Amino acid sequence: QQVQDLNTDLEQQVQDRTAQLEQKMLELERLNTLKDDFLSTVSHELRTPMSNIKMCIHMLNQFPLEDRQKRYLGILEQECQRETELINDLLDLQRLEAGANPAAMEPIDITQWLPKVLEPFKSRTRERQQILRVDCAPELSGFQSDRVGLERILAELLNNACKYTPQDHEICLKIDCLDMETATIRFQVTNEAEIPPAELPRVFDKFYRVPNADPWKQGGTGLGLALVKRLVEQLEGTIAVDSQSGLTTFTVELPCQPVMKAS
Numbered sequence: 001q002q003v004q005d006l007n008t009d010l011e012q013q014v015q016d017r018t019a020q021l022e023q024k025m026l027e028l029e030r031l032n033t034l035k036d037d038f039l040s041t042v043s044h045e046l047r048t049p050m051s052n053i054k055m056c057i058h059m060l061n062q063f064p065l066e067d068r069q070k071r072y073l074g075i076l077e078q079e080c081q082r083e084t085e086l087i088n089d090l091l092d093l094q095r096l097e098a099g100a101n102p103a104a105m106e107p108i109d110i111t112q113w114l115p116k117v118l119e120p121f122k123s124r125t126r127e128r129q130q131i132l133r134v135d136c137a138p139e140l141s142g143f144q145s146d147r148v149g150l151e152r153i154l155a156e157l158l159n160n161a162c163k164y165t166p167q168d169h170e171i172c173l174k175i176d177c178l179d180m181e182t183a184t185i186r187f188q189v190t191n192e193a194e195i196p197p198a199e200l201p202r203v204f205d206k207f208y209r210v211p212n213a214d215p216w217k218q219g220g221t222g223l224g225l226a227l228v229k230r231l232v233e234q235l236e237g238t239i240a241v242d243s244q245s246g247l248t249t250f251t252v253e254l255p256c257q258p259v260m261k262a263s
């Protein structure tokens with residue numbers, strides 16, 4: 001009888017704990033939704049005044065201005081740009097987390113597509129006297145992917161590589177077919193800059209920035225890699241970062257159904 005009582009008591013305790021946990025989960029979900037709604041409202045509300053400020057800066061720039069006035073307007077313009085990027089990144093991240101833009105797979109012909117992706121970075125690296133190297137597996141002729149999502153992933157990674165690599169140093173984009181069986185393509189962006197080992201686990205966190213890592217003093221939002229991670233996950237891929245001996249490599253592996261050139 002005693003054992004039975006103990007059993008009933010235990011069962012009751014387990015039921016109570018489960019109910020409490022379910023209650024907590026519901027509460028957390030509610031708070032998460034509230035946070036998302038809040039971020040979304042704030043971001044939308046900030047977008048309009050930001051466009052108005054930009055327009056006013058543009059109009060003020062039409063007047064004859066002293067150098068000092070021009071300099072102040074330049075600072076205003078830069079700050080506006082930074083805020084706009086932050087708002088757009090926040091909205092994009094929120095849309096991704098809400099699953100609002102499902103991936104749309106399409107065939108991609110690598111010889112047509114790759115030069116377009118690289119175009120903005122060719123001029124940017126040239127301006128900064130950085131060296132941009134591209135190493136794409138010659139046997140690969142194309143693959144299937146969500147073009148918009150993949151372009152954003154590569155743009156964010158290449159953008160960071162440009163941003164954190166000093167003048168005269170190298171950036172490399174490598175594309176190869178990892179595994180025909182799982183139809184995986186690997187995209188690797190390597191650049192000459194190192195992230196301290198202690199910071200590595202946090203670089204994909206929202207708003208996280210490694211202190212004093214920006215040789216061009218451009219600033220950033222700390223949202224780029226969080227966005228990239230969500231985009232990669234949406235495409236059912238993986239992303240990893242490795243940083244040692246003065247080199248940082250971001251490796252993205254995506255199921256892409258590669259198409260090889262006929263030999």
Ligand code: ADP
Nearest residue numbers: 160161164193209210213220221222223224225
């Ligand atoms: P942001 O670039 O806006 O700061 P990210 O989320 O894109 O935000 O990156 C987080 C941090 O990781 C950056 O602040 C930077 O210190 C570091 N980082 C990202 N990419 C690189 C890279 N390619 N080389 C060196 N450091 C990087």
